[in-house]
Amino acid sequence: MDNQVSSIRGQYEHYGVQGFYERSGKTYRNPHEASIHEVLRHAVERWHPDLTHVLDLACGSGEVTLALGEFGCRTIDGIDPYTGQAYRERTGKIAEGYVFEQIAAGAIADRVYSLIVCSFALHLVAESRLPTLAYQLSLIAPTLIVITPHKRPQLREDWGWSKRDEFVLDRVRARLYQSAR
Secondary structure, eight states: OOTTOOSHHHHHHHHOHHHHHHHHTTTOOOTTHHHHHHHHHHHHHHHOOOOSSEEEETOTTSHHHHHHHHTTOOOEEEEOSSOHHHHHHHHSOOEEOOOHHHHHTTTTTTOOOSEEEEESOGGGSOTTTHHHHHHHHHTTOSEEEEEESSSOOOOOGGGTEEEEEEEEETTEEEEEEEEOO
């Protein structure tokens, strides 16, 4: 980590999101992992999502995968173009390297998941790209949980998702969406 720019937000501003992950993706750890774990625990207890086959989208170093494993999920696919090494070291699984633009273009359109979890990432997607990405995701899973440190993004029904519930725990927001497809 650059001594002049210590926060992740500061590094995003200094290097750009892609530049940050290209520099630190191999060793990345989400500093909010404990909060993510508690939010997921609460989400599983509150919403009872189908954990049969989960996509951990923007999987980082495996925070969501590890937590869901504790909650009984055994089939989890990870996708992250920058943190594959960190993900493999922590989870023993290989993360596919698709970027959001490839997913929006249909790179994983032939798949079916019971649930997609995207933690601390969708708020980084450019607003102009978000509708297409959201729509593609709505075609491959009936349920999406978005975990974010922000009020954004708000997915819309015309993008394929209907918001069913939301809560905030330890300043981390979780939203449950159902596919409109």
